[in-house]
Every structure is written in structure tokens, then in C-alpha cells.
Amino acid sequence: MTYRIQKVSDKLEVPRSTIRYWEKEFPQLVNPKRTNGGQRRYSEQDIGNLHNIKNLLHHKNKTIDEARIVLKQGNTDVGKIDWQNQSILLTGGTGSFGKHFCKIMIEKYRPKVIRIYSRDELKQHEMRQQFGEEYIRYFIGDVRDSDRMRRAMEGVDIVVHAAALKQVPACEYNPLEAVKTNIHGAQNVIDAAIDVGVSKVIALSTDKAVNPVNLYGATKLCADKIIIQGNAYSGPRGTIFSCVRYGNVIGSRGSVIPLFTKQRKTGKITITDRRMTRFWLTLDQAVELVLDGFCHMQGGEIFVPKIPSMRIMDLAKAIAPECDIEIIGIRPGEKIHEALITEEEGRNTVDYNGIYVVMPNYSWWTRKNYKSGKKLPKGFTYTSDKNDKWLSVEDLKEVIYGPASMANDPDTKLATAIHHLNEKIILNLLNSEESIPEVNNQWIAS
Numbered sequence: 018m019t020y021r022i023q024k025v026s027d028k029l030e031v032p033r034s035t036i037r038y039w040e041k042e043f044p045q046l047v048n049p050k051r052t053n054g055g056q057r058r059y060s061e062q063d064i065g066n067l068h069n070i071k072n073l074l075h076h077k078n079k080t081i082d083e084a085r086i087v088l089k090q091g092n093t094d095v096g097k098i099d100w101q102n103q104s105i106l107l108t109g110g111t112g113s114f115g116k117h118f119c120k121i122m123i124e125k126y127r128p129k130v131i132r133i134y135s136r137d138e139l140k141q142h143e144m145r146q147q148f149g150e151e152y153i154r155y156f157i158g159d160v161r162d163s164d165r166m167r168r169a170m171e172g173v174d175i176v177v178h179a180a181a182l183k184q185v186p187a188c189e190y191n192p193l194e195a196v197k198t199n200i201h202g203a204q205n206v207i208d209a210a211i212d213v214g215v216s217k218v219i220a221l222s223t224d225k226a227v228n229p230v231n232l233y234g235a236t237k238l239c240a241d242k243i244i245i246q247g248n249a250y251s252g253p254r255g256t257i258f259s260c261v262r263y264g265n266v267i268g269s270r271g272s273v274i275p276l277f278t279k280q281r282k283t284g285k286i287t288i289t290d291r292r293m294t295r296f297w298l299t300l301d302q303a304v305e306l307v308l309d310g311f312c313h314m315q316g317g318e319i320f321v322p323k324i325p326s327m328r329i330m331d332l333a334k335a336i337a338p339e340c341d342i343e344i345i346g347i348r349p350g351e352k353i354h355e356a357l358i359t360e361e362e363g364r365n366t367v368d369y370n371g372i373y374v375v376m377p378n379y380s381w382w383t384r385k386n387y388k389s390g391k392k393l394p395k396g397f398t399y400t401s402d403k404n405d406k407w408l409s410v411e412d413l414k415e416v417i418y419g420p421a422s423m424a425n426d427p428d429t430k431l432a433t434a435i436h437h438l439n440e441k442i443i444l445n446l447l448n449s450e451e452s453i454p455e456v457n458n459q460w461i462a463s
């Protein structure tokens with residue numbers, strides 16, 4: 018989702034000329050897309066950065082130069098990546114994340130090429146029809162196949178590793194298949210990236226990898242650990258590795274919203290446990306987190322976004338207030354609350370540039386970046402039940418029945434309503450003077 022300059026000016030309560038001036042002074046932080054007619058279109062990331070700039074200049078009385086230092090302090094690699102000259106390999110490129118990543122990259126950053134690496138030719142065929150071949154090449158391959166992986170990575174600058182087996186029951190039922198794809202696959206990514214001289218690799222992690230209670234989570238935890246240790250293997254070769262970790266991407270496939278909506282017709286909805294809470298994240302946030310990670314990474318970090326939580330009972334109230342609720346008990350491999358940062362990790366985590374950065378605890382980690390990162394209080398954990406950002410029943414209602422309630426198509430209705438919800442979140446955050454997470458209209462199942 019992007020915004021016209023007038024909208025941004027209204028949100029930030031500064032004139033349009035000021036926004037244009039800040040854009041000129043902070044080109045690495047504020048970089049709106051242009052329409053064919055040359056009109057500026059600001060992303061949520063741009064708005065978040067503008068908000069931080071305003072805060073420093075107007076509220077903290079910093080000069081432009083001081084603000085530049087504050088916004089970049091302690092980081093040796095902040096800034097724009099010259100995406101137009103980057104060749105990217107994206108494992109799992111035909112998945113939900115992968116497709117959205119390609120959409121944003123093509124619309125906004127126009128990289129030299131994105132190589133999709135996945136197994137199923139049909140999904141690649143469908144993607145080719147959707148995205149064409151101007152920016153994208155399609156490689157059939159399995160992350161378990163190290164030779165193929167090395168060949169596909171030749172000449173690549175940046176790797177995003179998104180391929181995974183991620184259905185909890187499927188991983189439980191086929192444990193060694195999950196090990197082969199999620200763990201051996203990560204090892205093959207590391208080996209190939211080092212061998213062919215890739216500069217940066219980011220792998221996607223999940224909240225299920227935090228104190229895992231199912232095999233999916235356990236394999237992802239293992240993958241995270243070997244990705245982070247990839248930096249030690251890489252040594253003087255220079256390839257650097259980091260992870261991003263996030264929670265449920267909520268929306269269409271298999272998520273709780275369509276389930277409750279369907280159950281509503283029966284007069285009864287099922288809930289596993291009344292106490293359940295979840296983090297909510299949008300695909301836009303996931304993609305921007307990865308892109309931001311590439312700008313900041315030193316190698317070894319786990320980047321964790323600050324995202325709101327919701328209570329399952331609130332969601333039930335929002336969707337089907339008139340329905341009976343049947344409590345069916347927690348399912349195997351399910352948690353009541355999700356965690357994104359454990360207490361042990363919290364000791365090594367900083368609040369930096371609007372996200373949490375979990376730093377590794379190894380001798381090779383120099384901590385040269387993140388010097389400006391804020392330390393977290395003793396005993397800090399980041400769990401969905403202790404979040405300081407919550408979606409109320411009203412917020413959730415807007416997701417389901419919001420201003421788009423006139424739309425006939427339920428998907429359009431949901432997507433449009435989420436646009437409004439996200440705008441509301443941005444405004445709330447603007448008002449509370451906090452960093453703004455990126456938000457979007459596309460919410461899918463975990």
C-alpha cells in the first residue's frame with residue numbers, strides 16, 4: 018500500500034514542502050516510488066522513517082546533521098541497497114512469501130534478476146503467467162540437492178531462503194522429510210552461498226522455532242542455528258548470514274478468520290483455548306523486514322518485528338458475537354501464547370530502528386553495528402500475551418465488517434477492510450509517537 022504526498026502530509030501534520038525537503042535530506046530513508054506521471058507514492062516504511070525524522074527535528078530539536086547521525090549511528094551498513102544491480106536467488110519463490118516478495122521487488126526496487134528456486138513446475142508456470150520473465154527466472158530444484166543449488170546460485174549476490182515444509186501435522190507425520198528440507202536444505206544454502214561467493218543470505222524463521230513444541234518448530238530452530246553459524250564457516254570468504262523471525266501471517270489459506278466465518282453459519286464456533294493469543298503480521302511487513310535486514314545485517318542477527326497481538330476470544334466476538342462457543346481443547350503442537358524472543362535471547366537483544374535484533378553469542382560476533390540499539394529491561398521476553406500493542410474487538414471488527422462491507426466479493430471485502438485497519442494502526446502509532454511497522458492488505462494463514 019502506498020500513499021500520496023497529501024495523505025502523508027495530513028498524517029504527519031507537516032506541509033508537503035517539508036516532506037519533499039526531508040526526502041532530499043534523507044534520501045536513504047525516504048525513497049517514494051514514482052508513478053508514470055512522476056507522482057510520489059510513499060510506502061509505510063517511508064512514513065515510518067518520516068515520523069522518526071519529524072520526532073528528532075521537531076520534538077528533540079536535533080539539527081539535520083544530528084538527526085542523520087542518530088538515524089544511522091552505530092551501523093556500518095545502513096542504507097539503500099542498489100537493488101537494480103543485484104541478482105537475487107529466492108528459494109521457495111512460488112510460496113506466499115515468495116510471490117509477495119517478487120511483487121514488491123518488481124513494483125518498487127526492480128532488481129537485475131530474481132531466480133526462483135522450487136520444485137513444482139505448475140506453481141512456477143502459474144507464477145510465470147502472473148509475473149512474466151522480465152525480472153524473474155524460474156529454476157526447478159530441490160533445496161535438498163546441493164549440486165543443483167550451487168549451479169542455481171552462480172553469479173548471485175543475495176539469497177533469500179524461504180523454502181520450507183511448514184505444515185505442523187505434515188512435519189509430525191513425515192519427520193525425516195522435514196529434517197531433509199528444513200535442516201539439510203539450510204545447510205545446502207550455506208554451502209552453496211559460501212562456495213559461489215554470495216554476499217548476503219537471509220533465511221526466514223518462525224515463532225514456532227522459539228521453545229519448539231512440534232517438529233516443524235524444532236527443524237526451523239535447527240535451521241536458524243546453522244544459518245547463524247554459517248558466518249563462522251564463511252570466515253574470510255565474506256558471505257554473511259542472518260535470519261528474520263515472525264509470527265502468524267493471517268488471512269486467507271487455513272487461517273482462523275475464514276474458519277470462524279464459515280462456522281458462524283452453524284451458530285457455533287470452536288476454540289481450542291479461551292486464553293489463546295497470537296501475534297499478527299502482514300505479508301508486506303514480512304517482506305519489508307527481510308529487505309530492511311539486508312540493509313542492516315552484519316551477519317548473525319535474528320531480526321524480529323514489533324507487531325500487534327490479538328486475543329482469540331476477541332476475534333470470536335468480532336466475527337460471531339451471537340454464536341455459541343465450543344471449547345475443544347488445545348491441539349498437539351499448539352501453544353496458548355506464541356513467543357518471538359525468549360528470556361535467554363532477550364539478554365542479547367536490542368531495540369533498534371523500530372525492530373528487535375537478537376544478537377548471537379559467539380566469539381566471532383563483533384557487535385560493531387547496533388551500538389545505538391536500546392538495551393532491554395532485565396528478564397525481557399517478547400510473547401503474544403505480554404505485548405504492548407493489541408488489536409481490540411473494534412479493530413478486529415473492522416477487519417471483518419469494516420468500511421468495505423458493501424463489497425460483494427468476500428475476499429475484496431476482507432482485503433479492503435484490512436487496508437482500513439492498517440491505516441488505523443499507523444495512525445495510532447503516529448499518535449503514540451512510536452515507530453511505525455509496515456502494514457499491508459494481504460494476510461494469510463500460518
Ligand SMILES: NC(=O)c1ccc[n+]([C@@H]2O[C@H](COP(=O)([O-])OP(=O)(O)OC[C@H]3O[C@@H](n4cnc5c(N)ncnc54)[C@H](OP(=O)(O)O)[C@@H]3O)[C@@H](O)[C@H]2O)c1
Nearest residue numbers: 109111112113114135136137159160180181221223266463
Ligand atoms: N506463512 C506463515 O505464517 C509463516 C510464519 C512464519 C514463518 N514462515 C516461514 O516463511 C517461509 C515461507 O513461508 P510461506 O508461507 O511462503 O510457505 P509456502 O507458501 O508453503 O511456500 C513454500 C515454498 O517452498 C517451496 N519448497 C518446499 N519444499 C521445497 C524444497 N524441498 N525445495 C525447494 N523448494 C521447496 C515451495 O514450492 P514447491 O512445493 O514447488 O517446491 C514453495 O515455493 C517458510 O520458511 C516458513 O517457515 C511462514
